[in-house]
Amino acid sequence: MRIDLHTHSDRSDGTTAPADLVAHARVLGVDVLALTDHDTTEGWDEAATAARRAGVRLVPGIEISCRFAGHGAHLLAYLPDPTYPPLVEELDRILEGRRSRLPATLDKLRRLGIDLAADDVRRAAGSAVAMGRPHVADALVTKGVVRNRKEAFDSFLRTGGPAYVDRYAAELVAMVRTVSAAGGVSVLAHPWASRHHHAALDRAGLARLADAGLAGVEVDHQDHDPATREALRGLAGDLDLVVTGSSDYHGAGKLDHELGCNTTARDCYDRLVDLARAAAAASGRSAPAVVGA
Numbered sequence: 001m002r003i004d005l006h007t008h009s010d011r012s013d014g015t016t017a018p019a020d021l022v023a024h025a026r027v028l029g030v031d032v033l034a035l036t037d038h039d040t041t042e043g044w045d046e047a048a049t050a051a052r053r054a055g056v057r058l059v060p061g062i063e064i065s066c067r068f069a070g071h072g073a074h075l076l077a078y079l080p081d082p083t084y085p086p087l088v089e090e091l092d093r094i095l096e097g098r099r100s101r102l103p104a105t106l107d108k109l110r111r112l113g114i115d116l117a118a119d120d121v122r123r124a125a126g127s128a129v130a131m132g133r134p135h136v137a138d139a140l141v142t143k144g145v146v147r148n149r150k151e152a153f154d155s156f157l158r159t160g161g162p163a164y165v166d167r168y169a170a171e172l173v174a175m176v177r178t179v180s181a182a183g184g185v186s187v188l189a190h191p192w193a194s195r196h197h198h199a200a201l202d203r204a205g206l207a208r209l210a211d212a213g214l215a216g217v218e219v220d221h222q223d224h225d226p227a228t229r230e231a232l233r234g235l236a237g238d239l240d241l242v243v244t245g246s247s248d249y250h251g252a253g254k255l256d257h258e259l260g261c262n263t264t265a266r267d268c269y270d271r272l273v274d275l276a277r278a279a280a281a282a283s284g285r286s287a288p289a290v291v292g293a
């Protein structure tokens with residue numbers, strides 16, 4: 001069974017519509033697929049309909065923009081009730097932060113001599129609800145300023161880069177609790193990716209998150225080299241955290257992240273689903289189930 005628990009559609013910064021993402025999973029022999037767009041559940045319904053038709057199991061998820069010890073961190077939330085008010089409020093606040101960041105980013109670019117209009121970025125964002133730096137990058141590519149997203153990030157948009165603007169992110173420990181209260185389970189995405197600062201996400205940091213209810217850590221991810229994966233796998237074992245592996249697929253938006261390039265073991269997936277079921281029962285929320293299971 002091939003299980004891929006972290007993918008993006010064009011409702012955030014992927015380039016594939018949710019239904020096409022499911023179809024792509026079916027072609028590549030991925031049996032279980034989680035849709036985890038940044039800060040939105042917008043693609044869930046379309047993906048669910050496609051999954052039922054294609055015979056692919058779909059795990060509805062969200063990759064939530066968080067902050068821990070002053071640095072960005074991404075939290076994968078699986079199977080939470082998307083109508084749970086504290087979750088809705090935080091996601092709205094994050095999305096508003098994404099929208100209000102755009103004018104400030106364009107301002108910084110203008111000062112660097114690059115004249116990009118908000119409409120150029122909106123066009124690049126297409127049907128995305130979660131607008132972000134990748135869409136600014138795409139607009140810069142269209143304009144011929146850079147060749148690809150990576151160059152746009154390296155030259156301008158990376159954290160601390162000349163056109164970088166900070167935005168609102170949820171507090172990580174509180175969000176782990178919110179996801180549980182919404183009847184879902186949370187897994188920390190690519191905690192030791194080199195592009196993120198992971199000093200605070202050490203043994204003590206992960207233990208604190210585990211105490212708050214974190215269910216797992218994403219170990220097998222393209223941004224973790226083999227030594228990093230082994231060290232993180234050991235730590236996850238010590239802390240009794242579920243180990244996951246995923247592609248972080250973005251369609252044409254990210255190279256070397258093809259669907260199914262990393263996968264999650266069957267027993268780890270089963271444990272996550274069991275934990276979600278327990279969280280849903282404890283929360284009293286009507287959390288979604290895995291589609292097609």
Ligand SMILES: [Zn+2]
Nearest residue numbers: 063074189190
């Ligand atoms: Zn991420």
Ligand SMILES: [Zn+2]
Nearest residue numbers: 006008063248
């Ligand atoms: Zn992601």
